[in-house]
Amino acid sequence: EAQVTQNPRYLITVTGKKLTVTCSQNMNHEYMSWYRQDPGLGLRQIYYSMNVEVTDKGDVPEGYKVSRKEKRNFPLILESPSPNQTSLYFCASSLYQGAVEQYFGPGTRLTVT
C-alpha cells in the first residue's frame, strides 16, 4: 500500500530534550516536506527536500533540522524543543516539487512542557 508513515504519532516531552520524528514513504517520491499545523495559523511548511542530500528551509524553520540521506526517509529533528513547538506535525511527499498531489502522513501530535 502506498503510504507515508510517521513515528511517533503522539509525544509528550520536556523542554530541551532532543527528539526526532521519523517520516518514511514507499512511493519513490523525490519531494518530501514537513509542515506544522496550529489553530488559526493553518499549515506552514518547516523544511522541504527536492531529492537526496538536498534540503531547504520553508516558512518556519527556526528550531528544526532535517536530513535526507535516503530517498524514502526524511526525519525532523528538534535539538532543543520549546513549548512554542507544541503542534501537530505532518510529513508529506510527492513525485516532484509542484506535483498535483501531495501525500500526507497521519500526523504527529507533539506537546512540549
Place this chain on the structure above:
Amino acid sequence: RKEVEQDPGPFNVPEGATVAFNCTYSNSASQSFFWYRQDCRKEPKLLMSVYSSGNEDGRFTAQLNRASQYISLLIRDSKLSDSATYLCVVISLGVGYGGSQGNLIFGKGTKLSVKP
C-alpha cells in the same frame, strides 16, 4: 497581506444544502490550484484540482478566475460525510512567495458541518 485567504467559516448547513467556499490568492504568478479536504485530527487529502475552465467531480464543482485571483468550491446536495475542513492550496512560481518556488501554500481552511 495573506497569500491565500479563505472564508473563515464555520459553515453549518442542513443535509441536501448547496454550499460554496471562496478563496483568494495574492500572487498573480500562481500556477496551480487545488482543494484539499481535512477531517478532524487527520491528514489533508487532495479533493480536486482547479482548472481555468472549471471542473466538476460528482457533487463538487471548482472554479478559477485568474483575473480576480479567486477560486471557489461548490458542494451540491451536501451529505453528513462532507463535514470536514476544506483547504485552498496554491502553487506559485515567483520570488519571495513564502518557502520557495513550486511549494504548496495552504489557506487556513474553512470548516463545514453538515447537520441532519
